[in-house]
Amino acid sequence: MSNILAGxxxxxxxxxKLEADLESSGFQNSDYIVYLNDGNHSPYMVSVAVKDHQIDSARNVFSQNTVLKTYLFENMDLEQANYIDIKNYINVRNKAEIHNSPDVRIKGSTSGMDSEVKF
Structure with missing residues (x-):
């Protein structure tokens, strides 16, 4: 069973150009799926069936074509990689991911109340 690299x-x-780059890297037309959305301003997704030794090659092609984010799904065939399922897996992974929090400034301790506090 192969793995799926989604970008x-x-x-x-x-x-x-992405399709041409994948095919020039040794992937067949039957090894990848491009999911195009109907909207003109929404991102699109690509799934590639990869074996362990092909993962880096596919990631390099993705990065050359300005991928926003990649996801590796192990033990999945291309037949199982329909758009709805891949999208649901990505949503679950994104919810489980710990995102960077903005910089938080912690104010140092003070000596307590002083004459600036009025009652």
């Missing part, structure tokens, strides 16, 4: 791309990036 999320900006709407303005060229998916035809």
């Amino acid at each position: 999320l791309f900006e709407h303005h990036s060229d998916y035809k």
Whole structure:
């Protein structure tokens, strides 16, 4: 069983160039799926069936085509990689991911109440 590497791309990036880059890297047309959305301003997604030794090659192609984020799904075939299922898996992973919090400034301790406090 293979793995699926899914990538999320900006709407303005060229998916035809991505397809050509994948095929020049050794992937067949039957090894990947491009999910295009109906809206003009929404990102699109690509799933590639990869074996363990092909993961880095696919990631390099994704990064050359300005991928926003990649997700690796192990033990999944391309037949199982329909758009709804992949999208649901990505949503679950994003909810479980700990995101960076903004910088928090912690004010140092003071000597307590002084003459500036009025009652």
